[in-house]
Amino acid sequence: MAARLSLVLQNILVALCAVIVFVVVWYHETLRTLWPDEGALTLFHALIIVVAILGDLASIARSISVERDWIVEICGRDKDLLATMTSRMRAIDLTTAILSPVATGQIVYFIALQYAAVFIAGWNLVSVFIEYFLIWKVYMEVPALKSKMFKTRKDKVDTELLFTNEGIQLDEKSQQEQISQASNKPQEETEKCIKSSINEDNIIKEDNSLEKDACNQCLFKMFKSFILLFRGWKTYMKYDVAFAGLGLACLYMTVIGFDSITVGFAYAQGISESLLGVMMAAGSIFGIAGTFAYPRIQKRIGLERTGLFGLGFEIFSLCFCVASVFAPGSPFDLLYRTRENDSSNIIVVSSVLGIDNTTITSNLTVNVTMPPSHEASDPTSYISIGLFLGGLITARFGLWVADLTITQMFLQAVVETERGIISGIQRSLNQLMDMLKFLMVILAPYPQEFGLLVLISFVFVCLGWIFYARYSYSVRGHLFHFDKLCPDKQNNNIVVETVDENSGNEEINNLPMQTHTT
Known part of the structure; x- marks a missing residue:
């Protein structure tokens, strides 16, 4: 329904x-x-x-x-x-x-x-x-x-x-009480004085309890949403897979995605609508490839390792986006606003002193508003935006592998009667992180500050990997098989079991045997 x-x-x-x-x-x-x-x-x-x-x-x-x-x-x-x-x-x-x-x-x-x-x-x-x-x-x-x-x-x-x-x-109990009261009417008259005081006390207690119930109902109606959210959060956190869900929510706190924010930044860097459409299609193709590869990867290396692989591949791809912040052609400049304020202050002072504003404005256009790094680099360079879009496209593969992994973990771990609650809480966390992303963009809306948003987004993706690694470690007891990378040197000693037939007792003797290599 x-x-x-x-x-x-x-x-x-x-x-x-x-x-x-x-x-x-x-x-x-x-x-x-x-x-x-x-x-x-x-x-x-x-x-x-x-x-x-x-x-x-x-x-x-x-x-x-x-x-x-x-x-x-x-x-x-x-x-x-x-x-x-x-x-x-x-x-x-x-x-x-x-x-x-x-x-x-x-x-x-x-x-x-x-x-x-x-x-x-x-x-x-x-x-x-x-x-x-x-x-x-x-x-x-x-x-x-x-x-x-x-x-x-x-x-x-x-x-x-x-x-x-x-x-x-x-x-039925009330009817039986009425019958017993009718049969014991004389005794009731004799004990009327005693029961009257008791009934008065009971009435007072009932009135107080009704008032408390009414107050509790009013408070519950006023704070119903917060109470349900608190109960849902307690239900959510009782599962070990909640840490994997927190890692998934951290992936929504990012501007490195094909949404309106990235589209606007790409337009500002001179990317045409047709080329950007091709890039978005390429990102979707990588995402579809991840969905088709996920069942095979999961079947070969296991569910928990698949999540580590997906998030690791995403972080590796996003390293190109981080490199694009410092590559030629990047508009990254955290002092952009202070330079604009300095230019406006200089123009005001020059107007007070009677200096020609045209000369100062033309000089400030090159020396103040333009970042110093752009003077030595080619202003028409597409290296930065190319690295950014390339890392963004390839990261779609690992992103959807990790998303499908965490989704299946919740489907397998959550009890049937609590699926709706857990799914609702997870969606709320995702939307909360998405809202914080837009708040971050409001605080830093200029293209010169977009590089800072990219760095913050990369930190949150790494934080998501840490949350997922915490869950994987709690389930598997380790993250990687370091023992396979460092084999034990004592494998040359072979344990041989001998049995004393006379006494009938088994004795285990550690006898080192020489191994021959061919």
Whole structure:
């Protein structure tokens, strides 16, 4: 039920968001003049953001119910099948991530933006029926999903019956008390004085308890979200795999990804839209290759080692991004703002002293606003942005290998009744790190400061590897087999067991024997 409801809500909200975009684009001039200070246009922009957020929440709910719950029931206890299924589903996601921007971009470029919004709205309204039928088909074909639904309903019915049975028992007790009170009426009159005082005390206690319950209910309603978050966090941290989840969350605190931030930086470095589209397609291809390679790597070296390999490969690839910060053509300059402030102060002082501002401004354009490192290097060099995009593309392989590894660990370790809670907490951690990333960009928005964001992102990826290594060490007892790299020198001594036949007792003698080499 949750999968189907979230699917319908997601498609409806996406279609509604596209319709609002169409209205904004088509009636743009009318909305600008409808209210003062473009109030109507601002309202529609805010409405687009709110509806898009709600659609994203519905998408997360669908992903949790299908990709984190259904897939475990479908695969059963077959870990290899689970790895294959998760990798195939991620490959489908990455393939659609390639096709959808290409299709929409062609419509925007050759026709118009408003018609692209109409296409998106129509596609979601049509595809919701196809997706709903496919989900229903999977539900009918897999008996484990039906049994799970019946189990959930049975638990609910048992809980309701428990409360009703308790109510029946309480009613029977009250009836028996009334009968006993009617039969013992004379004794009741004689003990009326004694019981009256006791009843008054009980009434006072009951009133106090009711007031406490009312206060507790009010507090619970006020802080319900924080209480649920705290309980979910406690449930999350009781699993050893939580450290692997923290490592996965650290990977979201990075600007080294094909998102709006990286696209804007690439445009600022002179990369055209067509070339950047090719680069994004290449990154998706590397990600798809990682999803196809993941089941084979996992089957050969094990699940925990696969995560170490994926994160290690990602860190190795991101080293090229770090090198791009200091390569020729990089705009990295942490003193950029102070240079601008110094230039503005000099111009103000020159105006006060009556000095020609044109001469000073022309000199400052070269000596102040331009970083000193750019004077000796070629201003049209693409070495820096080439290293950055090359490392970013190749890192997609290790990123998706590590993501699939940690996802399968959660699917195998988490109890069935707690999958939704754990998946929700993990998504919240990922979104929190993603929000911190945008906050970091707000604090350092200029291209000259983007290198600092790259270095911070690299540190967080390394921190994610440390969290995952902590989990791997707790499970395996080691990270690497150093004993195989340093063989024991005492292997030349062979232990020989001899038996004393006369006494019937076994004696173990360590007899060194010479080994002959050929």
